Amino acid sequence: xxxxxxxxxxxxxxxxxxxxxxxxxxxxxxxxxxxxxxxxxxxxxxxxxxxxxxxxxxxxxxxxxxxxxxxxxxxxxxxxxxxxxxxxxxxxxxxxxxxxxxxxxxxxxxxxxxxxxxxxxxxxxxxxxxxxxxxxxxxxxxxxxxxxxxxxxxxxxxxxxxxxxxxxxxxxxxxxxxxxxxxxxxxxxxxxxxxxxxxxxxxxxxxxxxxxxxxxxxxxxxxxxxxxxxxxxxxxxxxxxxxxxxxxxxxxxxxxxxxxxxxxxxxxxxxxxxxxxxxxxxxxxxxxxxxx
Amino acid sequence: xxxxxxxxxxxxxxxxxxxxxxxxxxxxxxxxxxxxxxxxxxxxxxxxxxxxxxxxxxxxxxxxxxxxxxxxxxxxxxxxxxxxxxxxxxxxxxxxxxxxxxxxxxxxxxxxxxxxxxxxxxxxxxxxxxxxxxxxxxxxxxxxxxxxxxxxxxxxxxxxxxxxxxxxxxxxxxxxxxxxxxxxxxxxxxxxxxxxxxxxxxxxxxxxxxxxxxxxxxxxxxxxxxxxxxxxxxxxxxxxxxxxxxxxxxxxxxxxxxxxxxxxxxxxxxxxxxxxxxxxxxxxxxxxxxxx
Numbered sequence: 079x080x081x082x083x084x085x086x087x088x089x090x091x092x093x094x095x096x097x098x099x100x101x102x103x104x105x106x107x108x109x110x111x112x113x114x115x116x117x118x119x120x121x122x123x124x125x126x127x128x129x130x131x132x133x134x135x136x137x138x139x140x141x142x143x144x145x146x147x148x149x150x151x152x153x154x155x156x157x158x159x160x161x162x163x164x165x166x167x168x169x170x171x172x173x174x175x176x177x178x179x180x181x182x183x184x185x186x187x188x189x190x191x192x193x194x195x196x197x198x199x200x201x202x203x204x205x206x207x208x209x210x211x212x213x214x215x216x217x218x219x220x221x222x223x224x225x226x227x228x229x230x231x232x233x234x235x236x237x238x239x240x241x242x243x244x245x246x247x248x249x250x251x252x253x254x255x256x257x258x259x260x261x262x263x264x265x266x267x268x269x270x271x272x273x274x275x276x277x278x279x280x281x282x283x284x285x286x287x288x289x290x291x292x293x294x295x296x297x298x299x300x301x302x303x304x305x306x307x308x309x310x311x312x313x314x315x316x317x318x319x320x321x322x323x324x325x326x327x328x329x330x331x332x333x334x335x336x337x338x339x340x341x342x343x344x345x346x347x348x349x350x351x352x353x354x355x356x357x358x359x360x361x362x363x364x365x366x367x368x369x370x
Numbered sequence: 371x372x373x374x375x376x377x378x379x380x381x382x383x384x385x386x387x388x389x390x391x392x393x394x395x396x397x398x399x400x401x402x403x404x405x406x407x408x409x410x411x412x413x414x415x416x417x418x419x420x421x422x423x424x425x426x427x428x429x430x431x432x433x434x435x436x437x438x439x440x441x442x443x444x445x446x447x448x449x450x451x452x453x454x455x456x457x458x459x460x461x462x463x464x465x466x467x468x469x470x471x472x473x474x475x476x477x478x479x480x481x482x483x484x485x486x487x488x489x490x491x492x493x494x495x496x497x498x499x500x501x502x503x504x505x506x507x508x509x510x511x512x513x514x515x516x517x518x519x520x521x522x523x524x525x526x527x528x529x530x531x532x533x534x535x536x537x538x539x540x541x542x543x544x545x546x547x548x549x550x551x552x553x554x555x556x557x558x559x560x561x562x563x564x565x566x567x568x569x570x571x572x573x574x575x576x577x578x579x580x581x582x583x584x585x586x587x588x589x590x591x592x593x594x595x596x597x598x599x600x601x602x603x604x605x606x607x608x609x610x611x612x613x614x615x616x617x618x619x620x621x622x623x624x625x626x627x628x629x630x631x632x633x634x635x636x637x638x639x640x641x642x643x644x645x646x647x648x649x650x651x652x653x654x655x656x657x658x659x660x661x662x
Contacts, residue, residue, distance in 0.1 A: 324634065334567045
């Protein structure tokens with residue numbers, strides 16, 4: 079048994095999937111306890127029955143837990159940490175599932191009680207659904223989980239968090255928080271920013287054209303809108319908490335888009351062909367890595 | 371029988387699929403003839419056997435055909451038209467499958483012999499593969515085909531082209547060439563421009579980050595690269611031949627992306643939430659239209 083008392087703060091898509099995975103395996107935690115911010119969510123989690131207990135008070139939820147997992151929008155970390163820090167058990171592990179890691183270290187470290195081990199993690203899994211009903215035990219199977227250990231991190235605590243994700247079926251990788259934030263800005267946050275934007279751009283077209291756009295949406299636009307159907311609060315917080323890396327990647331992308339636009343304007347065929355070929359090259363790279 | 375002699379110029383993914391569809395149905399053309407630009411392609415089409423005959427000379431291919439379909443990159447239209455115009459049969463229908471329609475009218479109309487009926491069309495179907503081997507008879511089933519009839523177009527010719535696409539299983543719609551070009555700039559060409567660009571942006575990252583980007587490509591980046599794995603010549607020609615509409619849509623998109631970036635920089639949460647909500651709204655619009 080990996081943990082005696084595993085505490086899930088925020089039993090939505092991710093937190094609810096961790097809880098279901100732990101219950102399904104039986105070797106992750108003897109007791110799974112959850113706390114949700116609203117009475118409605120707590121009632122729903124109780125009704126779904128995928129945890130052993132649900133606490134109405136966040137302090138009661140973390141008290142005595144040897145592992146606490148934050149599964150909430152990253153913008154809520156600082157406020158939640160202020161409420162739980164006094165109640166974290168000595169020797170407990172504090173980990174999370176947030177999509178940004180620099181902000182997590184920034185918001186959690188200052189309030190970390192002595193003897194509590196912070197091990198930030200980012201399971202790269204999800205669906206377009208959210209809430210307590212959306213989770214399932216196999217969500218993390220075959221997906222990457224990036225752990226961003228801090229300097230001087232307790233090796234035993236790190237090993238336990240790693241082991242939890244291995245048992246969830248994930249491929250676990252380590253990197254520093256800054257590299258993590260740059261990589262996910264490129265592979266996930268920038269594509270989402272673009273997807274949300276292009277939907278708004280379409281929505282602003284004149285009525286007749288907009289109707290036709292929706293009617294004739296070819297595969298390209300559908301792929302873009304697919305990733306745009308995501309949780310509002312989560313993505314607002316991701317954008318705000320990975321601001322620097324995201325704005326840097328957007329600036330690089332915009333420069334490149336303008337270079338291609340200029341080539342189109344002036345009919346520079348070789349430049350355009352080169353850009354298309356590079357897209358195919360990256361695509362092949364992904365296929366070779368069996369990421370498709 | 372719709373046509374006596376159906377001539378396919380460019381029996382690749384689209385042309386080869388039209389030929390296979392016509393042969394599979396048996397009520398589209400008594401004879402299907404094809405012309406391909408290279409001896410290698412002609413040999414491959416002969417070997418695959420999905421047309422009744424393959425001509426080495428483009429003039430022989432169109433001679434006596436009552437319907438000629440151009441299935442070549444739109445940048446090749448003007449050159450091909452100069453070669454086939456003198457040999458088009460009186461009363462013949464000239465149609466196409468190009469992704470831009472303003473350029474088609476521009477390149478084909480001036481050389482159109484009297485009595486030959488031009489009916490531009492755009493079947494909105496495709497795969498990431500190309501060439502004679504890539505086609506299949508059911509490619510167009512359930513997909514839109516947009517016909518952009520010119521003013522004074524012969525009603526009988528228009529009805530025959532429409533009927534060919536109905537028999538191919540497509541949902542046929544009509545609009546003017548300028549509206550068509552704006553709509554596809556938004557739903558297809560701009561997403562492709564973005565997809566090619568973001569792949570290049572990733573490719574330019576420092577070696578270590580690029581490797582991690584490829585390794586951890588989340589669903590967002592995968593969706594973007596999926597549509598980037600497309601034919602180089604076709605997309606170069608699409609970009610160059612729908613330049614005005616594409617650059618206009620890119621300008622609108624860039625303005626919107628910069629507005630969102632500014633909101634992220636200054637922490638304007640309500641603006642960001644609004645943009646994310648609009649993405650979800652368009653997404654719902656697509657689902658309601660059963661386009662997913």
